[in-house]
Amino acid sequence: MTTQAPERTLGAIAHGDAPVFEEIVQMHLNTLERSGLDERTYHLVRLAALVAVDSAPASYLMNLAAAQEAGLTAADAQGVTTAIAPIVGSARVVSAAGNVLRALGLDEILNENPE
Numbered sequence: 793m794t795t796q797a798p799e800r801t802l803g804a805i806a807h808g809d810a811p812v813f814e815e816i817v818q819m820h821l822n823t824l825e826r827s828g829l830d831e832r833t834y835h836l837v838r839l840a841a842l843v844a845v846d847s848a849p850a851s852y853l854m855n856l857a858a859a860q861e862a863g864l865t866a867a868d869a870q871g872v873t874t875a876i877a878p879i880v881g882s883a884r885v886v887s888a889a890g891n892v893l894r895a896l897g898l899d900e901i902l903n904e905n906p907e
Contacts, residue, residue, distance in 0.1 A: 832868075835859035839872050844880045846887050849894035856895065 824834050838855050856869075869892075877885045 831862045832864065835862050835864050836868065836872050839864075839869060840876050843873060843876060843884055843888040846884055847891065849891045849898055852888075852892050853895040853898055856892070 824831060827834055827837075829837065835855070835858065839859065842851055842855060859869075873885045873888065
């Protein structure tokens with residue numbers, strides 16, 4: 793069994809080189825089209841769900857990258873968290889902010905060590 797540095801392992805996972813993550817990717821295929829939502833609303837709803845379930849940094853990394861490609865901004869994300877804070881609670885919103893920061897750090901590590 794070969795042991796890889798954590799950064800390399802994370803890079804492999806981020807690039808889909810792990811069977812469980814391949815399954816996760818498959819679960820997400822065509823969900824935009826099947827949702828019947830416009831792309832902007834779709835990504836806002838997904839962000840709200842990530843906050844509501846206290847998602848891990850890697851989940852934010854994957855979803856926010858797609859949302860950014862769709863044109864969502866930091867102001868949009870702030871609007872979502874402001875709207876859902878009374879429902880999910882301030883602790884979840886603060887946790888989400890921390891996980892987004894961790895995701896940004898993870899992204900930085902992955903981009904420094906692309907393979």
